[in-house]
Amino acid sequence: xxxxxxxxxxxxxxxxxxxxxxxxxxASSRPGMISFAGGLPAPELFDVSELQEAxxxxxxxxxxxxxxxxxxxxxxxxxxxxxxxxxxRGLRTDVDKIIVTTGAQQALELIGKVILxxxxxxxxxxxxxxxxxxxxxxxxxxxxxxxxxNDGLRTDALERKILELRYQGLRPRMIYVIPNFxxxxxxxTSIERRRLIAEVAVRQKVLVVEDDPYGDIYFGSPPAPPxxxxxxxxxxxxxxxxxLGSLSKIVAPxxxxxxxxxxxxxxxxxxxxxxxxxxxxxxxTQYVAQYYLRxxxxxxxxxxxxxxxxxxxxxxxxALRRNLGHRVEYLQPKGGLFVWxxxxxxxxxxxxxxxxxxxxxxxVPGGPFYSDNPNLDTLRLTFATAQQxxxxxxxxxxxxxxxxxxxAS
Amino acid sequence: xxxxxxxxxxxxxxxxxxxxxxxxxxASSRPGMISFAGGLPAPELFDVSELQEAxxxxxxxxxxxxxxxxxxxxxxxxxxxxxxxxxxRGLRTDVDKIIVTTGAQQALELIGKVILxxxxxxxxxxxxxxxxxxxxxxxxxxxxxxxxxNDGLRTDALERKILELRYQGLRPRMIYVIPNFxxxxxxxTSIERRRLIAEVAVRQKVLVVEDDPYGDIYFGSPPAPPxxxxxxxxxxxxxxxxxLGSLSKIVAPxxxxxxxxxxxxxxxxxxxxxxxxxxxxxxxTQYVAQYYLRxxxxxxxxxxxxxxxxxxxxxxxxALRRNLGHRVEYLQPKGGLFVWxxxxxxxxxxxxxxxxxxxxxxxVPGGPFYSDNPNLDTLRLTFATAQQxxxxxxxxxxxxxxxxxxxAS
Numbered sequence: 163x164x165x166x167x168x169x170x171x172x173x174x175x176x177x178x179x180x181x182x183x184x185x186x187x188x189a190s191s192r193p194g195m196i197s198f199a200g201g202l203p204a205p206e207l208f209d210v211s212e213l214q215e216a217x218x219x220x221x222x223x224x225x226x227x228x229x230x231x232x233x234x235x236x237x238x239x240x241x242x243x244x245x246x247x248x249x250x251r252g253l254r255t256d257v258d259k260i261i262v263t264t265g266a267q268q269a270l271e272l273i274g275k276v277i278l279x280x281x282x283x284x285x286x287x288x289x290x291x292x293x294x295x296x297x298x299x300x301x302x303x304x305x306x307x308x309x310x311x312n313d314g315l316r317t318d319a320l321e322r323k324i325l326e327l328r329y330q331g332l333r334p335r336m337i338y339v340i341p342n343f344x345x346x347x348x349x350x351t352s353i354e355r356r357r358l359i360a361e362v363a364v365r366q367k368v369l370v371v372e373d374d375p376y377g378d379i380y381f382g383s384p385p386a387p388p389x390x391x392x393x394x395x396x397x398x399x400x401x402x403x404x405x406l407g408s409l410s411k412i413v414a415p416x417x418x419x420x421x422x423x424x425x426x427x428x429x430x431x432x433x434x435x436x437x438x439x440x441x442x443x444x445x446x447t448q449y450v451a452q453y454y455l456r457x458x459x460x461x462x463x464x465x466x467x468x469x470x471x472x473x474x475x476x477x478x479x480x481a482l483r484r485n486l487g488h489r490v491e492y493l494q495p496k497g498g499l500f501v502w503x504x505x506x507x508x509x510x511x512x513x514x515x516x517x518x519x520x521x522x523x524x525x526v527p528g529g530p531f532y533s534d535n536p537n538l539d540t541l542r543l544t545f546a547t548a549q550q551x552x553x554x555x556x557x558x559x560x561x562x563x564x565x566x567x568x569x570a571s
Numbered sequence: 572x573x574x575x576x577x578x579x580x581x582x583x584x585x586x587x588x589x590x591x592x593x594x595x596x597x598a599s600s601r602p603g604m605i606s607f608a609g610g611l612p613a614p615e616l617f618d619v620s621e622l623q624e625a626x627x628x629x630x631x632x633x634x635x636x637x638x639x640x641x642x643x644x645x646x647x648x649x650x651x652x653x654x655x656x657x658x659x660r661g662l663r664t665d666v667d668k669i670i671v672t673t674g675a676q677q678a679l680e681l682i683g684k685v686i687l688x689x690x691x692x693x694x695x696x697x698x699x700x701x702x703x704x705x706x707x708x709x710x711x712x713x714x715x716x717x718x719x720x721n722d723g724l725r726t727d728a729l730e731r732k733i734l735e736l737r738y739q740g741l742r743p744r745m746i747y748v749i750p751n752f753x754x755x756x757x758x759x760t761s762i763e764r765r766r767l768i769a770e771v772a773v774r775q776k777v778l779v780v781e782d783d784p785y786g787d788i789y790f791g792s793p794p795a796p797p798x799x800x801x802x803x804x805x806x807x808x809x810x811x812x813x814x815l816g817s818l819s820k821i822v823a824p825x826x827x828x829x830x831x832x833x834x835x836x837x838x839x840x841x842x843x844x845x846x847x848x849x850x851x852x853x854x855x856t857q858y859v860a861q862y863y864l865r866x867x868x869x870x871x872x873x874x875x876x877x878x879x880x881x882x883x884x885x886x887x888x889x890a891l892r893r894n895l896g897h898r899v900e901y902l903q904p905k906g907g908l909f910v911w912x913x914x915x916x917x918x919x920x921x922x923x924x925x926x927x928x929x930x931x932x933x934x935v936p937g938g939p940f941y942s943d944n945p946n947l948d949t950l951r952l953t954f955a956t957a958q959q960x961x962x963x964x965x966x967x968x969x970x971x972x973x974x975x976x977x978x979a980s
Contacts, residue, residue: 202640213630225622265850438709
């Protein structure tokens with residue numbers, strides 16, 4: 163940046179860097195590149211004809227409302243549909259607690275704004291969604307990782323960490339988790355861990371923000387209900403649980419429909435914060451989403467995308483085993499869009515990525531998914547947008563790269 | 572709010588109140604109410620059939636892109652159309668400097684985030700857009716009014732204020748203005764004042780943020796070009812001018828398409844900040860806007876809405892003269908959506924509003940449009956959504972209320 167800009171930028175953004183993932187996505191579009199780097203759903207799976215039907219019907223029947231300003235909280239009919247979705251996911255709620263957001267991303271920021279003061283601590287999984295880390299930091303927070311494994315956040319470590327932080331005079335204010343097929347790790351938080359997270363949150367009075375864009379993309383049985391469902395139903399529990407949903411991965415990201423299910427007392431502050439952010443999301447796409455959900459097509463569409471992603475996941479997992487079996491460790495995920503890979507032989511995924519790109523394959527190095535102390539021998543692959551032939555060839559290219567590159571130490 | 576929420580809200584939101592305007596809008600929807608309170612464009616003027624055409628064409632021809640994630644900065648084809656709009660408005664720019672935002676409101680917040688540290692000063696017109704005041708405050712700024720009149724911001728007062736603030740050790744960082752048919756006052760900043768604002772900004776190195784949602788809704792001749800067009804074209808001038816545009820008032824708010832024309836060095840920080848806010852706006856509505864603009868229908872549509880709003884403005888102005896002539900002062904605006912009224916006889920518009928609502932008419936009291944030292948004898952009326960019969964009857968009801976109510980002092 164120029165001298166002028168450095169002098170005039172606010173302290174909150176002065177040291178921000180563009181997302182590493184977006185840089186990888188730029189490489190993805192080069193000719194001949196096989197990309198495992200995206201986090202995008204597969205466009206050929208979009209339910210275009212039904213969305214087209216919904217989009218047309220909205221402007222035929224509701225043009226005045228759908229093109230006009232609307233409530234900051236979101237279109238009421240859509241929020242009613244989202245209540246139904248929440249019921250199916252095992253969380254009873256009502257429209258008054260649901261706010262529609264511009265993707266779940268905006269909900270992260272709004273909650274951050276409303277909860278976090280400078281220096282407050284947000285506890286996250288290791289690894290976690292990289293833009294969440296950045297968003298909470300933009301709100302002034304100190305984002306710290308808690309040890310995690312295939313069953314999710316290590317709850318023994320969680321409560322210890324909260325107590326240690328308090329002892330140091332710090333304020334742990336939020337526990338951010340992606341319990342279902344997490345980005346990037348693909349992990350599924352076990353029922354036992356959900357129960358324990360809920361207990362810790364209530365006992366320690368720390369807000370759980372549960373981000374669940376992938377829960378409907380399961381390959382076997384559906385995931386357990388949201389964490390709040392495991393809390394006792396007392397008045398003391400209610401304030402400590404937020405749930406974030408999104409249509410981006412299951413319907414279409416381009417609509418930018420996310421939502422937050424909030425504790426009652428946060429609804430008004432979040433609404434006011436949203437007024438300052440953008441007044442409201444697109445009324446039109448909210449109506450389109452409402453019409454689409456009301457058409458009843460979603461369950462059938464979900465069957466189709468689960469089958470498609472499940473097959474791609476299997477292909478990638480098998481190709482990894484075949485072509486990189488002795489050089490990597492990974493867990494075949496039970497849902498979501500991602501395979502999380504640990505490189506053996508002490509290879510640094512960040513160091514190798516430029517070479518991989520030169521070989522015509524790109525992935526996302528794992529570093530940015532850690533708030534602190536990154537495990538640099540990790541990387542994220544998506545199978546969502548990879549075609550069958552590309553998966554085989556792409557993993558071979560990866561093998562060629564990883565075969566010869568010792569870690570620079 | 573409950574005890575829990577007070578304890579856990581961040582300091583930035585702890586004292587926020589819901590927008591007074593939104594409260595008035597709630598009263599607007601009561602049966603029998605005649606509302607001059609809105610800030611909404613007239614839905615019967617929306618170009619529904621052409622937007623329907625655009626919306627359908629997008630999903631027929633570009634469904635994969637339009638439903639997918641896209642660039643944070645916005646869809647390139649839309650940004651190209653916006654360059655054309657800027658050219659027509661008298662400001663030459665290029666796509667690399669344009670970022671699409673969720674209404675101009677989001678641009679306000681992004682610029683605030685990127686520029687403002689706690690305690691920094693934003694200078695605004697007296698009166699100005701109330702949500703802008705709130706947004707800059709949420710970024711930690713100290714928002715201060717500068718005297719203004721029918722020709723806009725008093726530029727003599729502006730430079731003096733900047734120097735005084737610096738002398739006090741404060742940092743004036745931004746001048747926020749709505750030069751064309753401002754909300755709420757309907758004022759049009761004169762050419763001379765535009766030139767002077769540009770000079771002060773460059774000389775004092777303070778960023779001008781020019782918010783222009785209403786410039787295309789002129790009733791006589793078009794307004795002068797944007798303020799930056801009056802700055803000399805040196806390298807020293809370029810960093811000090813932002814321009815914000817919006818399709819909300821001229822096409823449809825429900826699309827939520829706004830944009831910012833930025834100094835080059837702010838493009839990257841704003842883009843990164845937007846990633847944290849919502850990753851991106853709706854790809855779909857951006858495509859719809861692109862198709863609509865590319866259809867070439869906008870100029871004809873603008874002719875139609877200018878005519879309609881001009882007639883409504885004339886009706887309201889005449890009805891005010893007829894029914895409230897001796898009790899109020901106002902200037903018949905040359906564009907926009909609003910008439911700004913000063914009550915005579917020392918009447919407080921805030922005190923009277925509940926009585927007005929009881930009489931079946933609602934307006935927005937002027938207080939919230941001031942950052943400090945509000946003129947409480949002012950109020951804002953919109954003619955945009957008022958029907959002919961309602962304008963006559965509504966102003967009569969206003970007259971009945973204002974006739975008898977002396978100011979409580």
